[in-house]
Amino acid sequence: MRRAALRFCSLNKGLLIPGRGLTQGSQNPEKQRVFHMHEACSPIHVNHVRDKLREIVGASTNWSDHVKAMEERKLLQSFLAESQKELPPRRMRDSYIEVLLPLGSQPELREKYLTVQNTIRFGRILEDLDSLGVLICYMHTRVQEAKMSPLSIVTALVDKIDMCKTSLSPEQDIKFSGHVSWVGKTSMEVKMQMFQLHGNEFCRVLDATFVMVARDSENKGPAFINPLIPESPEEEELFRQGELNKGRRVAFSAKSLLKMAPSAEERTTIHEMFLNTLDPKTVSFRSRVLPPNAVWMENSKLKSLEVCHPQERNIFNRIFGGFLMRKAYELGWATACNFGGSRPFIVAVDDIMFQKPVDVGSLLFLSSQVCFTQDNYIQVRVHSEVASLESKEHMTTNVFHFTFMSEEKVPLVFPRTYGESMLYLDGKRHFNSMSTPVNLRKDYLVEP
Numbered sequence: 001m002r003r004a005a006l007r008f009c010s011l012n013k014g015l016l017i018p019g020r021g022l023t024q025g026s027q028n029p030e031k032q033r034v035f036h037m038h039e040a041c042s043p044i045h046v047n048h049v050r051d052k053l054r055e056i057v058g059a060s061t062n063w064s065d066h067v068k069a070m071e072e073r074k075l076l077q078s079f080l081a082e083s084q085k086e087l088p089p090r091r092m093r094d095s096y097i098e099v100l101l102p103l104g105s106q107p108e109l110r111e112k113y114l115t116v117q118n119t120i121r122f123g124r125i126l127e128d129l130d131s132l133g134v135l136i137c138y139m140h141t142r143v144q145e146a147k148m149s150p151l152s153i154v155t156a157l158v159d160k161i162d163m164c165k166t167s168l169s170p171e172q173d174i175k176f177s178g179h180v181s182w183v184g185k186t187s188m189e190v191k192m193q194m195f196q197l198h199g200n201e202f203c204r205v206l207d208a209t210f211v212m213v214a215r216d217s218e219n220k221g222p223a224f225i226n227p228l229i230p231e232s233p234e235e236e237e238l239f240r241q242g243e244l245n246k247g248r249r250v251a252f253s254a255k256s257l258l259k260m261a262p263s264a265e266e267r268t269t270i271h272e273m274f275l276n277t278l279d280p281k282t283v284s285f286r287s288r289v290l291p292p293n294a295v296w297m298e299n300s301k302l303k304s305l306e307v308c309h310p311q312e313r314n315i316f317n318r319i320f321g322g323f324l325m326r327k328a329y330e331l332g333w334a335t336a337c338n339f340g341g342s343r344p345f346i347v348a349v350d351d352i353m354f355q356k357p358v359d360v361g362s363l364l365f366l367s368s369q370v371c372f373t374q375d376n377y378i379q380v381r382v383h384s385e386v387a388s389l390e391s392k393e394h395m396t397t398n399v400f401h402f403t404f405m406s407e408e409k410v411p412l413v414f415p416r417t418y419g420e421s422m423l424y425l426d427g428k429r430h431f432n433s434m435s436t437p438v439n440l441r442k443d444y445l446v447e448p
């Protein structure tokens, strides 16, 4: 990353290159005005992100006031637009924010982010990314005159998080940046990046793409958001990529194994695995034996339970997406650790779909298993479902996909049933969609 990029906040002019902040160039006074107006100059301290969100949505700071806070939000309903055309277009720069996590300069912050191995807790990073993603969307949709937003913005999807091949130190400052990169009618794609100080320079360590959805003041139905106007060829390319991403997601979902049979190649893979587990001593489809250095998928499972307390609520009295991700990630990490026999490192997160909100007071059941392995890689799937204390009915809220890397080669995982075979193929599809396989490095230190 160029040093000019770090001076983004003091430049107040030029062209937005995502992940690089502003580069010098354009002298357009209109652009300067936008940046003064949006006060995007100094990075926000990580501890202030949630405070800002609380202000924007008018959240109560204590649980006893939450009913009153929701009543007040109902009054904002009349400020919602009836069509997208009514709303002024925004630029990528309008939502651009930088957030500072000063682990180096404020050591008292470290405790919250530290693992026992003196590495960074990735679960905490997931929480920060989620809050930042929501704040970015509120910047895109903000109305200058209004103190509070009539929109309820929720995390719909973590499309992808790729770790770059760099170590993360708990003793150096971290900076996040991001902006809206594509919009539909009610949904927004947000691109975020994370940088860490190495010497005098911030180097990129993570790329993330989330999709957020705008809902009405009470989070009961969809709500329109401002259009987005790309300002340069780079931004046009980002926007086009957002459009393609939407198409890719639709195609991926249409081919889901929950809807369609596996391809011929996938069927062959599963049948060969099945044949590999037949006992050569008995001519029977029933007697199954594991090949050497392999584990049955059902023996890779770990489960946990969370009681969802008000502390983890967002304004809508639902549980924060970031908290759910942290809990799922930590269970997924423990599953990979248990399976591989050594401390694994996260290399990619993808396709976390927030299908249903989790209400405060619910019981959250997380169930994690290894569904695919290759060389040093372990693909873990975590399924979460909720049940209220009153009803025994369980409902799926999320499915999480994590790719870990172990220091040693890991055993193969074998499905025993047809359902497990589908999990295996789904895991393989997710593994193959990882954009940049990371090479094994001993200094690659990102843990739960």
Ligand SMILES: CCCCCCCCCC(=O)SCCNC(=O)CCNC(=O)[C@H](O)C(C)(C)COP(=O)(O)OP(=O)(O)OC[C@H]1O[C@@H](n2cnc3c(N)ncnc32)[C@H](O)[C@@H]1OP(=O)(O)O
Pocket (backbone or CB within 6 Å): 050, 053, 054, 057, 059, 130, 134, 153, 154, 155, 156, 157, 183, 184, 185, 186, 187, 188, 211, 213, 215, 222, 249, 313, 314, 315, 318, 319, 320, 321, 322, 353, 354, 355, 356, 357, 358
């Ligand atoms: C302390 C104070 C802080 C206050 C800040 C609060 C911030 C809170 C942020 C969070 O943590 S939210 C908590 C975690 N997320 C959730 O609980 C969301 C749970 N899921 C849902 O509520 C619904 O599934 C969701 C609203 C996301 C979608 O509902 P629908 O499927 O009925 O949506 P619909 O069919 O109306 O589609 C609306 C838009 O979403 C898009 N969409 C829906 N699901 C999607 C998906 N999975 N991926 C991508 N896009 C998706 C869809 O394409 C469409 O886009 P466009 O209008 O632009 O065409």
